[in-house]
Amino acid sequence: MKNVIFDCDNTYGIKDCDVDDGLALIYLIGNSDVNLLGITTTYGNNKVEVVYPNTLKMIKELKVESLPVKKGGINPKDLDNEASDYLVEMANKYNGELSILATGSLTNLYGAYLKDNDFFEKVKEIVLMGGITEPLIFAKRQMDELNFSCDPIATYTVLTRGKNVSVITGNNCLKVLVTREDYERELSNYSNPIVKYIKEKVDYWFDYNLNNYGIDGTYNWDVTAATYLMRPEVFRNKRFKMKVNVDDLKTGFLRENDDNNCILNLPVIDKEEEYNKEIYSNWKRVKI
Numbered sequence: 001m002k003n004v005i006f007d008c009d010n011t012y013g014i015k016d017c018d019v020d021d022g023l024a025l026i027y028l029i030g031n032s033d034v035n036l037l038g039i040t041t042t043y044g045n046n047k048v049e050v051v052y053p054n055t056l057k058m059i060k061e062l063k064v065e066s067l068p069v070k071k072g073g074i075n076p077k078d079l080d081n082e083a084s085d086y087l088v089e090m091a092n093k094y095n096g097e098l099s100i101l102a103t104g105s106l107t108n109l110y111g112a113y114l115k116d117n118d119f120f121e122k123v124k125e126i127v128l129m130g131g132i133t134e135p136l137i138f139a140k141r142q143m144d145e146l147n148f149s150c151d152p153i154a155t156y157t158v159l160t161r162g163k164n165v166s167v168i169t170g171n172n173c174l175k176v177l178v179t180r181e182d183y184e185r186e187l188s189n190y191s192n193p194i195v196k197y198i199k200e201k202v203d204y205w206f207d208y209n210l211n212n213y214g215i216d217g218t219y220n221w222d223v224t225a226a227t228y229l230m231r232p233e234v235f236r237n238k239r240f241k242m243k244v245n246v247d248d249l250k251t252g253f254l255r256e257n258d259d260n261n262c263i264l265n266l267p268v269i270d271k272e273e274e275y276n277k278e279i280y281s282n283w284k285r286v287k288i
Helices: 021-032 048-061 082-093 107-115 150-161 180-188 194-213 221-230 272-283
Strands: 002-008 034-041 069-071 096-100 123-129 165-168 240-244 264-266
Touching: 002 021, 002 082, 002 221, 021 034, 021 096, 021 150, 021 194, 021 221, 021 272, 034 082, 034 180, 069 082, 082 096, 082 107, 082 123, 082 272, 096 221, 107 150, 123 221, 123 264, 150 165, 150 264, 165 264, 180 240, 180 272, 194 221
Parallel strands: 002 034, 002 096, 034 069, 096 123, 123 165
Antiparallel strands: 240 264
């Protein structure tokens, strides 16, 4: 059982916005090995003023209203907020046993560190979705990095001060493309209302990716980070010496360099069949 805080920029169900944070949340709720302590909301896919109420709405729809949802900073300067307070509180309560999954900007984690300089020492592990090691270029356009670049100073602090940090980069997510046919097949013939809930909110995303990027499918960006947190054995760990700096992080770029200031794990999906089974099976366990 892992004690998890999910720090995210959840825009599941918001028109023309990413669905992956919401799908990662459904995965965590469906996973019996997760003690989900709460959700801290941040910006990235949209403003916190959109993300926070949207997350409250989603936990009501998922019948988990008792799950704490904390509002985070609205910009890189808004570091004193209830999300960072909650992160510090949980790090103290679960000292050495707290896992953090962060899939948006990292302002809340930076705020927690400024409140308690021992914060990262108390956290067992941090899994991040973000960063690129080379440009993400698709048929129609290049995709910008959307997480690390939102708050480069916060990202720099988390990467250099955090311990046991794993980063699911945009590039490493590209190994597994989810086609509409894959998705329909895996979610067909199930009467559980969660399947209808997922399909109603996510179907449009395939058209969005095709029309905007020329991608004939979608990638499980944030869900991949959640899956790594819970099932690292279906990935291959790859540790790199990194020389990170704020200027590079303005575009989310991670630079490998022997003259390093941190060592990061950049996992790669290794067992694709198990990876896919893990995601769909946990989605379908959620009861609403």
